[in-house]
Amino acid sequence: MTLEEAVEICKQSFLSGWDLVEYAQSFVNKNMAYSYDNSFDMPTKAFKRGRGYCWQRAKSLQKILNDLGFECHCVYAAKNQMPETQFEGIIVKAHISGHVWCRVTIGEIIKDVCSGNLNNKPGIVHFTPLSTIRKWNCFVSFWAYWISATINHQRLKEIRRHSQN
Secondary structure, rough: OOHHHHHHHHOOOOHHHHHHHHHHHHHHHHHHHHOOOOOOHHHHHHHOOOOEEHHHHHHHHHHHHHHHHEEEEEEEEEEEEEEEEEEOOOOEEEEEEEEEEEEEEEEOOEEEEEEOOOOOOOOOOOOOOOOOOEEOOOOEEEHHHHHHHHHHHHHHHHHHHHOOO
């Protein structure tokens, strides 16, 4: 599925406002599994493949929300407390990690929006930022692209090592 097709599906929900934001957030979560092994894909390709890590998922959600007419930009924090989760049936312990998500403004209200957990809702996210939240930019994007690929490769190796035990 393409991002353009996702926008059309969201439009066909006939929702509006925060309900439409929540629908799009959930839609990205359900159609884009978390992945450590396609770090070099641009968000459009990652969405089409149906898998990606936080930056790819956030940028995909941003594109959908912007195309739906929302004011949305990506933000990040270098340190976030991430909860225990499962990846391909393997427990990934709680840890500290960088993370990227969206920030949406409707009228005077600004909410954090992250497709990283199905239980997330606009304004309710599954992680806790531990460092300053900053707006995503080209400079950060360049460095994060390479650093994240390295970290994702290491994490995937570690997860696979633990799965063999």
